[in-house]
Amino acid sequence: MAAHWALLWQLLRHDVQERYVGTVLGVFWLLAQPLFMLLVYALVFGEILQVRLGTSTETGAFAAWLLAGLSAFNALAEVLTRAPSVLIERRELLLNSPLPPALLPLLPVGASLIVEGLSVGLLWLWLCVQGQCQPLAIVLYLPFLLLRLLFSLAFAYGLAVLGVFLRDLRQLIPPLLTVLLLVSPIVYPMSIVPESFQGWFAWNPLAYLVEGYRVALLEGRFLWEAFAGLLVLASACVALGWWLFQHLLLRVRYVL
Amino acid sequence: MSVDWAIRLEDAGVAYRRYAHPRDALLEWVLRRPRHTPFHALQGVNLALPAGASLGVVGDNGAGKSTFLKMLAGNLPPTEGRCEIRGRHSALLELGTGLQPAFSGVENARLGLALRGLSHAEIAAKLPAVLAFAELGAFAQQPVKTYSSGMIVRLVFAVAAVIEPDVLIVDEALSVGDQYFQKKSLDRMRAILSNGATLVFCSHNLYQVREMCRQAVWLEQGKVRLFGDAQTVVDAYQDAVRARAAVGADLPSGFKHQQQGSHLGLPLLLSVTLNRDVFQTYEPFSIHIQATQGNRPLGDVHVGIVIRRNDEVQCYGISTLHDGVTLQTVGEGILATTFSIEQLQLLAGEYCLEVWLIDSSGVHVYDSRERCCHFRVQQAGQHQGVGMVALAHRWGEVAHAVTS
Known part of the structure; x- marks a missing residue:
């Protein structure tokens, strides 16, 4: 087990280094990219479209609210984008070394943890500077992080094997992510969604996850119902993802 | 069943499946209808080697040697039968495979050690020995893609051998190194063997196979043609190669x-x-x-x-x-x-x-x-002796020997 940790650590280090080798910002690109998008969303939705959260009129509060939601979304997006190609990229190691294949899908999950850590850390700092930080926020946020990780694992394992057979998957993911972002209450609050559409939104698990993040981080409350429901769903997804991975792994070797 | 074995293969085999397109592999699984052509790289291998044994692997190109070694190394699970190895094993397979070209020699050594099951502390402890053995000098910090094939084999062998595995698997690759490193690596292999480890050694240099190994297996078209004492197996293989070479030369055959x-x-x-x-x-x-x-x-x-x-x-x-x-x-x-x-x-x-x-x-x-x-x-x-004939000879005293 200790050996697997050492191996995973080496792989993760290489994975991150490889992506940012030679860049000026290095690992901080992991943060710079989401921050830039945050700025764009805050400007477009907060300033131009004048999206408001209940009574608050402050753009700063809107930005913090956005960042809490985007932290979860960006981390998931990182996994969904990378997972379909993770086995293809590490083909060499997979076929020519005694590497346990189940470690590879953990790489995008590990990277997403870094993305989220940086992002939530920044939010926490921002809130503290503003004097709005809730003492229990981080503790209450951790169970939702766990949920996010479970969903990430499910997609990482499932997409990793499917991506080998269906090479188009890699191209499909980015547009799907854009759709997912726009149909979820991430860059706008549920309150501005018309009544007739709210029924549809109730089916979106991402909406509950993002809500859980926000309530924990910004208000210091814990959404029990959302957590319980998502835990059941996430566990089922992990089981499915792992099952797919186990059943398709042997076939992956034939076509890699 | 006695536990006195280090490697045990029971009817082990590897069959690859060839698909026209990657998605066929998925469709086959979903529809439960075959869409592949099978290719048996290795079939029905039965072997049991005690700890401390040394097995040479000989055979022509495409006979299944690499598949055999990959299976032993754990890179390739057998699709039939069983392949069991006891203890920590370390493999040096085809040159440069499993390396990350963009990373430095040191990084690759770390990864190589981690892949062989070492923990953080063990990696830190072994890394200096690996770099010392590989003798890469300042190149150790350079990306592996800038290495010559000789440097790559030095790095890879150092990683494979320095960890003192219970089972060491060495492929052809060694022949790339220069004479100095070949001798050094063969000495190292002998030292590992004498510590009670098991060696599996594949080489086209049949002399080395006979020297290093007590037993040998001759693979032909994915099957074991002969398994036994190294001398016998290598001789039989050599005879077959010579016979074929003679036929290939289109000379009158027979009587x-x-x-x-x-x-x-x-x-x-x-x-x-x-x-x-x-x-x-x-x-x-x-x-x-x-x-x-x-x-x-x-x-x-x-x-x-x-x-x-x-x-x-x-x-x-x-x-x-x-x-x-x-x-x-x-x-x-x-x-x-x-x-x-x-x-x-x-x-x-x-x-x-x-x-x-x-x-x-x-x-x-x-x-x-x-x-x-x-x-x-x-x-x-x-x-x-080796070769064609035993020449009469003697080893003499050196005229100006210095006694130390």
Whole structure:
């Protein structure tokens, strides 16, 4: 087990280094990219479209609210984008070394943890500077992080094997992510969604996850119902993802 | 069941599936209908090696050697049967595979050690030894893509061997290194073996296989052709390669009996017989030859013989003409002679004879038999030497030896 940790650590280090080798910002690109998008969303939705959260009129509060939601979304997006190609990229190691294949899908999950850590850390700092930080926020946020990780694992394992057979998957993911972002209450609050559409939104698990993040981080409350429901769903997804991975792994070797 | 084994293969095999397109592999799984062509790279391998054994792997390209080693190394799970290895194993397979070209030698060494199951602390402890063994100098910090093949093999071997595995698996790759490193790595392999580890060694250098290994397995078309004592297996493999090389050279094969002059009253060969057809090195060897005299005087009929190995190498040839010997008359118009060697100096291999009936000028050939009397020589072991013949020799005192 200790050996697997050492191996995973080496792989993760290489994975991150490889992506940012030679860049000026290095690992901080992991943060710079989401921050830039945050700025764009805050400007477009907060300033131009004048999206408001209940009574608050402050753009700063809107930005913090956005960042809490985007932290979860960006981390998931990182996994969904990378997972379909993770086995293809590490083909060499997979076929020519005694590497346990189940470690590879953990790489995008590990990277997403870094993305989220940086992002939530920044939010926490921002809130503290503003004097709005809730003492229990981080503790209450951790169970939702766990949920996010479970969903990430499910997609990482499932997409990793499917991506080998269906090479188009890699191209499909980015547009799907854009759709997912726009149909979820991430860059706008549920309150501005018309009544007739709210029924549809109730089916979106991402909406509950993002809500859980926000309530924990910004208000210091814990959404029990959302957590319980998502835990059941996430566990089922992990089981499915792992099952797919186990059943398709042997076939992956034939076509890699 | 005794637990006294380090490697155990039970009916182990690897079958690859070839798909026209990657998605076929998924469709096949969903629809439960075959969409592949199978390819058996390795089939029905049964082996059990005790700890401390050394197994050589020989065979032609494409015989399944790499698949066999990959399976042992754990890179490739067997699709049939079982493949079990006890203890920490470390493999040095095809050159450069499993390396990350963009990363430095040090980073690759770390990854290599982690892949072999070492923890953080163990990696930190072993890394200096790996770098010292690889002797990469300042290149250790450079990306591996800038390395020469010799440097890559040094790095990879250092990683594979420094961790003192229980089972060490070494492929062809070593032959890339220079003489100095080859010796160093072979010494290292011997040291690992003498510590009780098990070695699996694959090389086209059959001499090295015989030197390093007590046992050997000969793979042919994905199956075990022969498994046993290294000397026997390597000899058998070598014989097969030589035989094929000879056929490939498109030379007349089999027994050829020329009867160019029987009706002219010219001498003809009647029989060529060997005292046996399997010899041990240094055993007595004799050929009995009978011929008709025809209408030639006794002094104008001579016999020449050539011993050929089955790869067409002439081992030795001599004639009664050159030795100044006259054939004996054993009956009405029948001549005979015996060629004998008290201690046959030939080493292991398959051989045959060529017998010529020539005139006293040595130019005209009355009759000949080519590639007849096939025989085999077995040698007791490597201590009798390698090559074609055992040459008489002695190791002498050095004139100006310095006693330390």
